[in-house]
Amino acid sequence: MNLESIPLSENTKKNLRQTGYHQLTNIQLQTIPLVLEGKDIIAQSQTGTGKTAAFLIPILERLEVISQPQVLILVPTRELALQVSEEARKLSPHRVQVAAVYGGEPIHKQLQAFRRGVDVIIGTPGRIIDHIFTRKSFRLDHLKFVVLDEVDEMIGKGFLKDIEKIVKKVPEKRQTLLFSATISPEVEGFARKFAKNPALIISKNDDLPSNTEHYYMETASLRQKNNSLVDFLSTSQLGSVIVFANTKRKVEEIKNMLLDNRLRVDYIHSDLSQNRRTRVFQKFRAKKISLLVATDVAARGLDIKDISYVINYDFPQNREFYIHRTGRTGRAGASGKAITFVNSSREKNQLLAIAHQKNFKIERFINRTR
Known part of the structure; x- marks a missing residue:
């Protein structure tokens, strides 16, 4: 099934073709329409299956550039924060403002980004906690999406209380998207508390790249x-x-x-x-x-x-x-x-x-x- 079959704007499709997206993976084909419909999801898919684009493509389709945080993406590692932020900039047809925030980088650079205005924030739980609760670096009034990428790893690293604290702070009127390599009882419990009737996506065929x-x-x-x-x-x-x-x-x-x-x-x-x-x-x-x-x-x-x-x-x-x-x-x-x-x-x-x-x-x- 090709890109033309997905209900995306021509502007988005043109940008995707220019960045090399012509054939979508299973997780992308299953996820994109549900996110466009406004549904919460919990998706099981392994690394290397295109899950980052699976949530970024429909989210970016629905955003307007307002230089206020509209998307918060939580990730377990600094490397993943950088990867997702690079992909967001590449996939955005509207040049939305993206900030990657994580420990180990000078805090003043992140504060400067927030002062300039950002639409998408990607960060590790500890640094996001610092910005929201201690420094009050940005407001969450305009937040439309919360994405937890590699949620099983974040829970495994002991971040469960941190991510619960963050999600409790964001507006209730939002879409919550959870991506996990395994759907453990802890992941299920988190989804029951914070996602509204989430659609379950299990993309087993994407476990390992076939080529x-x-x-x-x-x-x-x-x-x-x-x-x-x-x-x-x-x-x-x-x-x-x-x-x-x-x-x-x-x-x-x-x-x-x-x-x-x-x-x-x-x-x-x-x-x-x-x-x-x-x-x-x-x-x-x-x-x-x-x-x-x-x-x-x-x-x-x-x-x-x-x-x-x-x-x-x-x-x-x-x-x-x-x-x-x-x-x-x-x-x-x-x-x-x-x-x-x-x-x-x-x-x-x-x-x-x-x-x-x-x-x-x-x-x-x-x-x-x-």
């Missing part, structure tokens, strides 16, 4: 794993690659090992300052570096086109981590490959079980690019 090829590589020792990684990265024309590890210490070890082998690489984990993390993401997005080593801080909220390979150096800690990591490639119609190192029969069996459950094919990797 991603999945592979595993068996390694019997740390030395073999390191040699295999260096050999692969050194002998292939790869494009952009993310190598995932489970800990900050391991990320730095891999980075140093790759540098010792004369590979140009940068890295990211949660101990780096926000400015440092933002600079790394910008360099990677601009293709100034093509190889990034990261913890799972980069698995959510990182939307960069044309990532050719995701490599799981460390085996993902659970099924959801695998989905979030491999969702970084094969996006927006592009093809991609995911390679997972397995060090034991247990890890191999776990990986095959994920493939069976999520209905994707996985094969042993053979490096044919030498």
Whole structure:
């Protein structure tokens, strides 16, 4: 089904075509008409399925530029706040004013944005609490939409009381849109309290991008794993690659090992300052570096086109981590490959079980690019 079948204005459709949207994903096809009708929703959809555009497209369709907060989008991480704000600016046919607010950025910059006037605010719960209740940086009288993106992660991080406090403050006459990878009892309970007869959307077919090829590589020792990684990265024309590890210490070890082998690489984990993390993401997005080593801080909220390979150096800690990591490639119609190192029969069996459950094919990797 194509873009022309959705009840959007010609101005919006023209802007979407110019930004590369011609074919919509399942979550977008299900969500956009309901939001345009004014319904509250709770949607279950994984990363990489286009859910950000699913709520931004119909919201921006219904906004006028008044330089007063009309949309409040709560997200669990600073990286996701930046991603959503960039997407909002790109998708807006009316040049609405957008502000991303999060901890780790100088507060005066955010206050200046509010003084200039904003229509859409995207932020993390802690910083939004600060602006609303402590600094009283903006008013909520004109608020029309509240969006909770990755609500399961926000609850899992302990933000439930914060987001409840925020939502209680906003006008009752609003649309409430909840997006979650899993609909847990806590998410259901939140929806019962704050959403009005929400339509339930479950987009199971969007769990993993269908144009991603999945592979595993068996390694019997740390030395073999390191040699295999260096050999692969050194002998292939790869494009952009993310190598995932489970800990900050391991990320730095891999980075140093790759540098010792004369590979140009940068890295990211949660101990780096926000400015440092933002600079790394910008360099990677601009293709100034093509190889990034990261913890799972980069698995959510990182939307960069044309990532050719995701490599799981460390085996993902659970099924959801695998989905979030491999969702970084094969996006927006592009093809991609995911390679997972397995060090034991247990890890191999776990990986095959994920493939069976999520209905994707996985094969042993053979490096044919030498």
